Amino acid sequence: MDNFTPVSALIGGALIGAGIVLLMIANGRIAGVSGILGRAVQPDGPEWRWRVGFIVGLIGGAALASIAGVAPAAIEITGSLPLLIGGGLLVGFGTQLGSGCTSGHGVCGLARMSPRSLAATGVFMASGAATVFVMRHVIGG
Amino acid sequence: MRQIVWAVLAGLLFGAGLAVSQMANPAKVLAFLDIGAIPSGGWDPSLAVVLVGALIVTFPGFVLARRLNKPLVAERFEWPTRRDIDVRLVAGSVLFGVGWGLVGYCPGPAIASLAWGRVETVIFVLAMIAGMVIWRRTLGPKTDAPVSAR
Numbered sequence: 001m002d003n004f005t006p007v008s009a010l011i012g013g014a015l016i017g018a019g020i021v022l023l024m025i026a027n028g029r030i031a032g033v034s035g036i037l038g039r040a041v042q043p044d045g046p047e048w049r050w051r052v053g054f055i056v057g058l059i060g061g062a063a064l065a066s067i068a069g070v071a072p073a074a075i076e077i078t079g080s081l082p083l084l085i086g087g088g089l090l091v092g093f094g095t096q097l098g099s100g101c102t103s104g105h106g107v108c109g110l111a112r113m114s115p116r117s118l119a120a121t122g123v124f125m126a127s128g129a130a131t132v133f134v135m136r137h138v139i140g141g
Numbered sequence: 142m143r144q145i146v147w148a149v150l151a152g153l154l155f156g157a158g159l160a161v162s163q164m165a166n167p168a169k170v171l172a173f174l175d176i177g178a179i180p181s182g183g184w185d186p187s188l189a190v191v192l193v194g195a196l197i198v199t200f201p202g203f204v205l206a207r208r209l210n211k212p213l214v215a216e217r218f219e220w221p222t223r224r225d226i227d228v229r230l231v232a233g234s235v236l237f238g239v240g241w242g243l244v245g246y247c248p249g250p251a252i253a254s255l256a257w258g259r260v261e262t263v264i265f266v267l268a269m270i271a272g273m274v275i276w277r278r279t280l281g282p283k284t285d286a287p288v289s290a291r
Contacts, residue, residue, distance in 0.1 A: 002182075003172055005163065009187040012162020013158020013194020019155030020195070021202030026147035028212030028219050031155060033249035050148035050261060055252055057152020062160040063256035064153070064184045071160035075254055076168035077261040079244040088251075088265040090240025092272020097280060099223075102247045103155075105234075106192060111199035112221070119226045120234045125174075127238025132174040135242065 019061075020108060023054070032104020033058070034095035098124070143214040156253040162191045165254040167245025229280075287290055 020031040025052060040051035065071035079087060095101045098120055100109065105124075109117020162168040172178070172185035211217055241247050246254070246265055254262050 003169075003185045003187075005185075005187050006190050009162050009190035010194040012158045012160070012164065013191040013196075014198050015154050015161060016156030016191070017158075017195040017198025017202065019151045019153070019158060020264040021206070022154060022200050023148060023151035024206045024212070024218070025142050025205065026151065026208065026213045026215075028215040028220065029218055030221060031151060033152030033247075033252065034273075035247055037252065038277075041270050041273060042277055046177070050144040053145040053148040054152040057149040057154075057266075058156035058159070058249065058253045059256050060149075061156025061158070062154035062165055062253035063156075065157040065160035066256060068166070071157075072163060072166060075166040075257050075259065075262075077244070077259060078168060079265075081264065083243050084166065084261055084264045084267045087244035087246065088268025089275070090236050090243070091247060091251070091271040092240075092269035092274075093276045094233045094235070094240060094272075096233070096273050096276035098230050098237055101237060102215070102241075103249050107195045107199055108203075109221075110192075111203050113194055114221065114224060116224050116226055117228060120230055123231055123234035124238035124241065127235045128174045128242040129176050129238075131239045131242025132171055133177045135176060137177040 016103075016107065020111075022102070030104060030108045032108060034092075034101040035099070035104055038092075038096050050072050094124075147214055155249065156256070158195075159250050159253040160256070161185070163192070164188065164191055165250045165256075167250075167254075169245075170247075170250065171242075171245040174245075 023029050023031040036054055038053045040048050040055060062071065066073060080113040100117065100120060105117040110121065159165045169185065170188060173188035175184060178184045206218065244265060248269065251262065251266050251269060255266060
């Protein structure tokens with residue numbers, strides 16, 4: 001486990017949690033990114049404005065952390081063009097159909113002890129692990 | 142306006158957390174999902190620690206929020222109310238997991254990593270938004286009602 005980074009993972013996780021708690025205490029909203037993005041790009045009222053603000057913040061926060069040197073200066077993307085497009089379509093469609101992603105179900109839902117979110121998190125973790133297994137050890141192996 | 146400012150601040154914290162924890166790096170996420178690498182010692186459990194770190198803050202934070210009468214800048218708390226496990230939840234989560242495993246991006250990290258300016262990220266995010274629009278136009282809620290009625 002040479003690549004295991006528990007300290008930055010714990011600190012980064014706590015920052016994510018702080019953002020989630022702040023959005024709830026200030027705006028009274030769950031910080032589920034798939035829901036926020038889905039409603040920001042297909043507005044159904046004036047609430048799209050805070051949603052776009054949150055998305056701008058996400059990008060800005062990552063940029064600031066990288067510039068400050070507390071996050072990697074580069075990221076590694078291995079997916080080919082068909083995988084990027086297919087993966088993006090599946091993530092977009094699947095998170096809307098399943099009403100959430102790693103933030104809405106995985107963090108907010110588990111913090112609320114919601115059985116619905118626990119089920120969703122177990123399913124997408126298993127599905128993601130199975131996909132990587134096939135890609136790396138069945139096809140790639 | 143105040144809601145926008147608070148949302149930007151919340152997004153900044155969330156985005157910084159994704160960057161610091163390296164969850165905005167797809168290779169890092171795929172290394173967590175790669176349970177086939179456990180026997181060889183190549184598995185990276187970092188993402189599980191990120192989840193723990195987030196829950197350590199979110200759990201007590203939500204307990205505190207529930208004791209407040211109302212949020213700082215909104216009329217009421219919008220807590221999710223559904224607790225049922227239905228076919229859509231499971232099917233959607235399966236599809237999401239496959240897409241996540243193909244590239245290593247889920248929605249939050251995909252958006253945050255636009256900060257690194259990679260064209261691959263832009264392609265993924267555009268495809269993800271297209272997937273959301275396709276859902277809305279096929280299985281999504283009917284939006285025939287006039288805007289005032291919604």
